[in-house]
Amino acid sequence: MTGARLLVVDDVAAAYPGAAVPAIASLTFEVRAGERIAVLGPNGGGKSTLFRLITGELALGGGRLDLTAVRCAFVPQTERSRLDFPVTALDVALMGAVSRMPWWRRPGRADRELAREALRRVGLAAVEDAVFGSLSGGQRQRVLVARALVQDAPLLLLDEPFSALDVTGAERLELLLRELAAEGRGILMATHDLDQARAADRVLCLNRVQIAFGEPAAALTREVIERTYGGAIVDLAAGAAALLPTHHHGERR
Amino acid sequence: MIGWITDPFGEPIVLRGAVELVLLGVLSGGLGCWIVLSGVSSTAESLSHGMLPGLVGAALLGIPLLLGGAVGLVVAAVAIALVQRSPLTPDVATSVVITGLLGAGVLLGLSPSAPAGLGSLLFGDLLGVSDLDLALAAALGVVVTLLLFLLHPTLLLTGFDRLNATALGRSPARLDLVLAVLLALATLVAVQALGTLLVVAMLVGPAATARLVSRRVAPMMLLAVAIAVVASVAGLAASYHANLAAGACVVLALAAAFCMTLAGRGIAHVVLARSAA
Ligand SMILES: Nc1ncnc2c1ncn2[C@@H]1O[C@H](COP(=O)(O)OP(=O)(O)O)[C@@H](O)[C@H]1O
Ligand SMILES: [Mg+2]
Numbered sequence: 001m002t003g004a005r006l007l008v009v010d011d012v013a014a015a016y017p018g019a020a021v022p023a024i025a026s027l028t029f030e031v032r033a034g035e036r037i038a039v040l041g042p043n044g045g046g047k048s049t050l051f052r053l054i055t056g057e058l059a060l061g062g063g064r065l066d067l068t069a070v071r072c073a074f075v076p077q078t079e080r081s082r083l084d085f086p087v088t089a090l091d092v093a094l095m096g097a098v099s100r101m102p103w104w105r106r107p108g109r110a111d112r113e114l115a116r117e118a119l120r121r122v123g124l125a126a127v128e129d130a131v132f133g134s135l136s137g138g139q140r141q142r143v144l145v146a147r148a149l150v151q152d153a154p155l156l157l158l159d160e161p162f163s164a165l166d167v168t169g170a171e172r173l174e175l176l177l178r179e180l181a182a183e184g185r186g187i188l189m190a191t192h193d194l195d196q197a198r199a200a201d202r203v204l205c206l207n208r209v210q211i212a213f214g215e216p217a218a219a220l221t222r223e224v225i226e227r228t229y230g231g232a233i234v235d236l237a238a239g240a241a242a243l244l245p246t247h248h249h250g251e252r253r
Numbered sequence: 254m255i256g257w258i259t260d261p262f263g264e265p266i267v268l269r270g271a272v273e274l275v276l277l278g279v280l281s282g283g284l285g286c287w288i289v290l291s292g293v294s295s296t297a298e299s300l301s302h303g304m305l306p307g308l309v310g311a312a313l314l315g316i317p318l319l320l321g322g323a324v325g326l327v328v329a330a331v332a333i334a335l336v337q338r339s340p341l342t343p344d345v346a347t348s349v350v351i352t353g354l355l356g357a358g359v360l361l362g363l364s365p366s367a368p369a370g371l372g373s374l375l376f377g378d379l380l381g382v383s384d385l386d387l388a389l390a391a392a393l394g395v396v397v398t399l400l401l402f403l404l405h406p407t408l409l410l411t412g413f414d415r416l417n418a419t420a421l422g423r424s425p426a427r428l429d430l431v432l433a434v435l436l437a438l439a440t441l442v443a444v445q446a447l448g449t450l451l452v453v454a455m456l457v458g459p460a461a462t463a464r465l466v467s468r469r470v471a472p473m474m475l476l477a478v479a480i481a482v483v484a485s486v487a488g489l490a491a492s493y494h495a496n497l498a499a500g501a502c503v504v505l506a507l508a509a510a511f512c513m514t515l516a517g518r519g520i521a522h523v524v525l526a527r528s529a530a
Contacts, residue, residue, distance in 0.1 A: 055417075055420035056419060057417075057419050076414070076420075080414075080416045081413070081414055082415075085290065085412060086467055086469050087413050087469065087470065088468070091409060091413075092413065094406075095406070095409065095410045095413070095414070096421075098410050098421070098423075099422045099423070103407050103423075104403045106403075107406060132413075151421075
């Protein structure tokens, strides 16, 4: 990878207020312009926590986090968004433009055009006037991707962006992320799907602590995958493998 | 019919009351939408009820009601904030404090030395609004409208996605503070006309009504202002003809607007479902 460094993370740890143990620790990786990095980990592995750290929502508990890109766009997990709020898809996309403005400025015609273009790119031009809460889960997820596109930041963070998408939606987003990387943006994407991690340029395996970081072919060894998921892999037929997760008792949210 | 509506406003004091209602409608309609959308209507109600001891105290001491109301609001806000630390759930704790404050206010108001009728503090004195009341309502209306216009994109962003607002460059806490101050000022200005029991109806009623039929926030705000102005002035006219308490009629008219909209929406849904079938 030769792109400029957008984000450098060095031995970072973070804990939620009041928690005895850090939610994540020992993270050391970087994101360069033009690459797609998958953050692979089980539920509760700390993927969302890492994003909260990068966006500044959660304070750094140790180590060094250098955000050279300064601005980053963020696509949150959809289950965190409000469905009862009277806004249209276009209104939400436009919030990406608002995020770049001082509080007294109002988005103008050019911003609205950008928002429309972003909705077009995620395949939602037809529903720009639909109320956000009336859209399907996959459509809502794509609206939030459109909002991040309008933010037009060098670094794009996506928290499990494929979770609510159907096959066509997923293919379209996959293509879009490749386009964005080709434009020279850095992409950091959380997933618990091994195949998605394999398709990325580099992968960060995270289960409370960093298990591995590197190109998927080299990093995703059997041992790394087992430690990431805390489970054991059972060989099925020729080459296929299945993961048996260890039973999680008392998983918290 | 036209005469029924216009006749009352030939009376100067009724006309003044109507002007006050129009000003308060503009002030409360838009602000009320953000109160309703951010889910703090019950806090608004608690604050306006809890300020009664301040108002009664001011009447007893002969100091301006505005000042007493301001002190009352601060006391109520602090009391609500303090009691949140108790082991009770927040709504129970708040109810206890607010009924306590309301009771204290009534007790003070019924003391032999109380000059003004307790009624006008509880239910307002719409037909007795002063020039100062009108000027304050107009000035605050201008400030609130301007602020809501400028802050609209920020309010939308934060209201829709509070959890991620920080990542999008906005501070929810700072915005909460601005809204709380505006709410306190609006309550303070409107309480002279509508009283501590009824004032919240003007803030919450029209916005809740507009919410029933709006898909976007800006039209909702315009609709809420229109409902606040039209329904409250109609309520005032009705009170003139029926010779009933002005403030109570205004609040009833606001409630009627809500019920009619709710019913109309229900009928529209049924009709649409029929025609689709
Ligand atoms: N707001 C919070 N307060 C306290 N602990 C939290 C909070 N959010 C998440 N956690 C804890 O942090 C750990 C990592 O969670 P999270 O980052 O959401 O995982 P992931 O996104 O990988 O599923 C979990 O053990 C979870 O219980
Ligand atoms: Mg998560």
